[in-house]
Amino acid sequence: MxxxxxxxxxxxxxxxxxxxxxxxxxxxxxxxxxxxxxxxxxxxxxxxxxxxxxxxxxxxxxxxxxxxxAGLGKYGPQKLERKATNLARVVKRHGLRSRRTFVDLGCGAHEPLGLATYFYVNGFEKAFGSDFMPVSDAAYAALSMADILTDMYIFPETYMMDGTDLDSYLARIKNFDLGALKRGDLDAGLARVAHNVEFKCCDIVEAGIEPGSVSFLISYAVFEHVMDIPGVTKHIYDLMEPGGLGFHYIDLADHRAYRHDGDYNEFSFLTEEDCAPNLNRLRASEQVAAFKAAGFEILENKPKQKPIPEETHKRYLPRFAAMSDVDQSAHAMRLVIRKPL
Structure with missing residues (x-):
């Protein structure tokens, strides 16, 4: 049988x-x-x-x-191109006072210098990636950098910002040691640009960046994790030059919703007294208020909303239930800011 x-x-x-x-x-x-x-x-x-x-x-x-x-990786030209294209549009709409210093706040442990490289090649004097986490795998990061630089060299029309000189652009790409990067040696690959392109593994307040020097500071999915919002927004205000531009994509969702078990949705943590300790749960208007309080001018504020499941909405904590429809239903936001002249 x-x-x-x-x-x-x-x-x-x-x-x-x-x-x-x-x-x-x-x-x-x-x-x-x-x-x-x-x-x-x-x-x-x-x-x-x-x-x-x-x-x-x-x-x-x-x-x-x-x-x-197909967009499923954490490395390489495809990821960089999406972000860089978006940021180039922001710069084109609002302009830059200078190309002195670029900062990628919370640059990530997988590929910490992709955007820094892009902005350095486009004429910034210095470009930093800053993150709490060390590089997760230096060899993979080096190989990814090799792919990025090769793509940038072959397709300058894709990666050159308005106002960038082609000869300077190509010369800066050649400042990297592509052979070392292809061997997986990140430090050697960056050696010739070490004073211009740098990863800072620390809190941004301890990064040693010159106050008043930053022309453009950006972050992706960082400020939902910041617990000392007044302290950090004030610090980046001090880092930026007068007229300095900032772009921040803030993920306002419950990050447990990104698991595949289906136990949580983007708004679940608005029903709980205690939730994940690394999410501040600030809503869209509260994030905007924090940047305003630090002294920034708000140039763009674009929350992304989606329907709230009825059972979740009924269980909102009183603090969140009393908020506006946008604050209750926004799961992400784009924020463009400027330090006044």
Whole structure:
């Protein structure tokens, strides 16, 4: 008698089938299933007797790059291009007093100097990435930098900001040691630009950046984690030059909603007295008020709203239930600020 509780063996897998399925998923925009396919099916493929080990390397290399191009990676030109294009539009709309110093606040541990490199190559004297966390993997960060710089060199029309001189742009790219970066040596790759492009692993208040020197300071998904909002906004105000520009994307959502178990939505933490200790739960108007209190002028304030699940809305804490519809339903916001002249 057959034991039906045991699952039947998985169907055999071939290299051609593996790649065809991956291509089909990517072509139809099913990027997360494509990533799952790569992770789960590649070990099965490697278990076959006829696998060509060089083909294994090709699958790992090119499938990974295809997924990066689909927006699922933390590294590389695709990620940089999206952010840089957005920031270049902000600069074009509002202008810069100078290209003295750029700061990427909360630059991240995976690829800390991608944006700093972009702004240095576009003429900034100094460009810093600042984060509490050390670089998670220096070799991967170096390889990603090599990809970024190669892409920037080949496609200057994609990466050059208005007002950037092409000869200077290309010369600054050549200041990096691309060979060292391709070997995975981040320090050697940055050695010739060490005084111009720098990662600062510390609190921004301890970064040693010259007050009054910052022309453009940006952050992505940082200020929802800042507990001393008055102290930090005042400090970055002091760092910026008169007329200095700032861009901040603030993620106002409950970050537990990004898990895949479905137990939380973007607004769950507005129903709880105690929640994750690294989220301040400030709503859109409160974030704006903090920057205003520090002395900044608000140039753009664009909250992103979405419907609140009814069961969640009914359980809002009194503090949040009394707020405006925007404050209750905003899950993210874009903020552009300027230090007055």
């Amino acid at each position: 057959t034991d039906k509780s045991q699952s039947s063996p998985a169907a055999p897998i071939t290299e051609a089938g593996f790649r065809a399925d991956l291509d089909a998923l990517l072509a139809s925009g099913k990027n997360e299933p494509a990533l799952t396919h790569l992770i789960t099916e590649l070990p099965r493929l490697l278990g076959t007797n006829k696998i060509n080990r060089k083909e294994k390397l090709k699958h790992l290399t090119f499938a990974g790059r295809m997924l990066q191009g």
